[in-house]
Amino acid sequence: MTKEALEKAVARLKGGDRAQFDVIYDGTYKVVYFVVHSIVGQKEATEDIVQDAYVTALTRLDSYESDNFLAWLTTIAKRLALNSVKKRSREVATDFAENESAFGTTDPTDGEAAGLIAAAEKLLSPDDFEIVIMCAVAGFKRREVAKIKDMPVSTVTHRYKTALTKLEKYLKGGEADETD
Amino acid sequence: MKRIERILKKQAEAVLPDENFKQSVRARAFGDERVFDEVREPVLSPAAAGAASGAATDSRNAGRRRAATIMLVVFAAVVIGLSFYFVFATTTVTASEFTYVSLDINPSFALSVAADNTVAEVSALNADAAIVLYGMDLVGMPVEDAARVIVAESEALGFIDKTETRTLNLxxxxxxxxxxxxxxxxxxxxxxxxxxxNGWNTGVYCGNSLSSSATDGTRYTYRVKDYCSPGKSVLVAEVSEVTGKSLAALSSYTADQLNKILKQYDESVILNVENALSAKYEDSSVKADADKLAAERQSFDSFVDSLRDVLDALDDMDKDEFGLPELHGLLETIRNDYIDLTSTVLSLYHEIVDSFISGDWFGEFFEGLEDLFDDIIELYEEDMHNFAESVAREMSDWKAEIIEELRG
Incomplete structure (x- = not known):
């Protein structure tokens, strides 16, 4: 989905066309899901926050006036995810080893976000991870990502390629370990 | 690089939430209680059965008096459980994979709609519908678009007068x-x-609105027989009225069978019309243009594929190993009779490379090329669309002539 198509769907939804929700959700949920997952770590908690993010965004849709819905939505999702992590860290003991599930996993072989996705969450900066998810998973073109992230296209291209190179090295390392 | 992208995509698809999740987000966002995939109807609650058996096991080691008390409690629980079963308990019923849609304009059509709302099959239920559908390929199209195409073609062939106040049945x-x-x-x-x-005076009468009070969470408020869906109930009732057959007997028929009885469907009539159309079509000028359009579509697909291949190849190259000879090599792989791309791409290359003193000229060139290809594809698509529209108009005119001939 293009950024323009997404903005059109948002405008129609604001005008009362509820069927546009599906268009908006389908075009955004992959990015929102992984952005939240990279912060909270657990699948169930991620799904709860993703739900909250969409509900919050739709409730406040009247106040949305910019032309960058995905950036607006991911900002809401990130804020909810960070609040959730803070809340949990207050509620449970802060010994990571004893409460790993509450803080998310850092093991790249974790079943919830297996292998390379988990490695990307761990190895890449939040911005680079977002770029990778937008390009490789959600299918946005780099120039779309550049508009959404408000970066030059060449920067997005460079960061995307560098991120993939890091992941390729990680993968080769893993494969080399397996053959040893 | 492509390998990494493929792995990321595959792993992401494996953990992303499914369609039900979207439905629950929508339900929360809009306060919509409808859940399409899982609907409920009566059955015994397994939890009640499990609780009863657990209680019975525990009672084995108790004293007689205590055992009697427990048995009384178990008996009471079973009675309550059974009462619950008859009044409230539910089980899951899934939506059938395909939805049968009857569209009646006067030409009558039947569409089979897949779970993703695209048309899986479309068929004519009378001779006029066979003429409307002739030469159309609606399979795979979103059903609302397919319905619009059918209705527009019916209007073009004179089956609908858009100035007349009338309704279509659905x-x-x-x-x-x-x-x-x-x-x-x-x-x-x-x-x-x-x-x-378009300012038509046409409306739609939807049979399902008759039973809009029926929901999946309860026994249907209007039903011919228990668990016959509201839409099918409408067909069963209509066929029963026409044929005098009992509602119970008709409820075992499929929706397609019921609709064909209603429309007095005669396969031989449809086949005769289709054969007559095919014979005339072979010698018509419209066939030549339709063939040309089909060839053009193939050429377009091949062109788009080759542009994607160029971008993929470029994506896998490093800046240091890319130059004019590599660019010429890539351009030679483009399968294209539509436009001369070489000079445009070369000028883009020089424009970007010559203006970059430092920085990522390769990334900029890649994005420029992607934009250029997108623009060309859009232009080509627009030309194809115009050509397809003119062929469709020609086809409609030809069909209108055939209708006159058949009526004459």
Whole structure:
């Protein structure tokens, strides 16, 4: 989905066309899901926050006036995810080893976000991870990502390629370990 | 690079939430209680059975008096459980994979709609419908678009007078009442917006709206027989009225069978019309243009594929190993009779490379090329669309002549 198509769907939804929700959700949920997952770590908690993010965004849709819905939505999702992590860290003991599930996993072989996705969450900066998810998973073109992230296209291209190179090295390392 | 992208995509798809999750987000966002995939009908609650058996096991080691008390409690629990079963308990019923849609303009059509709302099959139920559908390929198209195409073609062939106040009939049939309403609402919405945008005095009568009070969470409020869906109930009642057959007997028929009885479907009539059309079509000028359009579509697909291949190849190259000879090599792989790309791409290359003193000229060139290819594809698509429209108009004129001949 293009950024323009997404903005059109948002405008129609604001005008009362509820069927546009599906268009908006389908075009955004992959990015929102992984952005939240990279912060909270657990699948169930991620799904709860993703739900909250969409509900919050739709409730406040009247106040949305910019032309960058995905950036607006991911900002809401990130804020909810960070609040959730803070809340949990207050509620449970802060010994990571004893409460790993509450803080998310850092093991790249974790079943919830297996292998390379988990490695990307761990190895890449939040911005680079977002770029990778937008390009490789959600299918946005780099120039779309550049508009959404408000970066030059060449920067997005460079960061995307560098991120993939890091992941390729990680993968080769893993494969080399397996053959040893 | 492509390998990494493929792995990321595959792993992401494996952990991303499914369609039900979207439905629950939508339900929370809009306060919509409808859940399309899982609907409920009566059965004994397994939890009650489990609780009863657990209680019985525990009672084995108790004293007689205590055992008697427990047995009394168990008996009471069973009675309550059974009462619950008869009054409230439910089980899951899934929507059937395909939804049968009857669209009646006077030409009568039947569409089979897949779970993703695309047309899986379309068939004519009378001779006029066979003429309307001739030469059309609606399979795979979103059902609301397909319904609009059918109605527009019916109007072009004179089966609908858009200035006349009249209604078209529509009915959707699925095991799930909610799915029936979902499919019929989507088609009705699409048709009404088309009528409104073009100033037609046409309306849509949707049989499913008769039973809009029926939901999947309860026994259907209107039913011919228990668990016969509301949409199918409409067909059963109509056929019963025409044929005098009992409702119970008719409820075992499929929606397609019921609709064919209603429309007095005669396969030989449809086949005769289709054969007559095919014979005339072979010698017509419209066939030549339709063939040309088909060839053009193939050429377009091949062109688009080759542009993607160029971008993929470029994506896998490093800046240091790329130059004019590599660019010429890539351009030679483009399968294209539509436009001369070489000079445009070369000027883009020089424009970007010559203006970059430092920085990522390769990334900039890649994005420039992607933009250029997108623009060319859009232009080509627009030309194809115009050509397809002119062929469709020619086809409609030809069909109108055939209708005159058949009537004459």
């Amino acid at each position: 009915l959707a049939v699925n095991d799930s009442a909610a799915r029936e309403v979902e499919v019929s609402s989507s088609i009705v919405g699409g048709l009404l917006s088309m009528f409104s945008a």
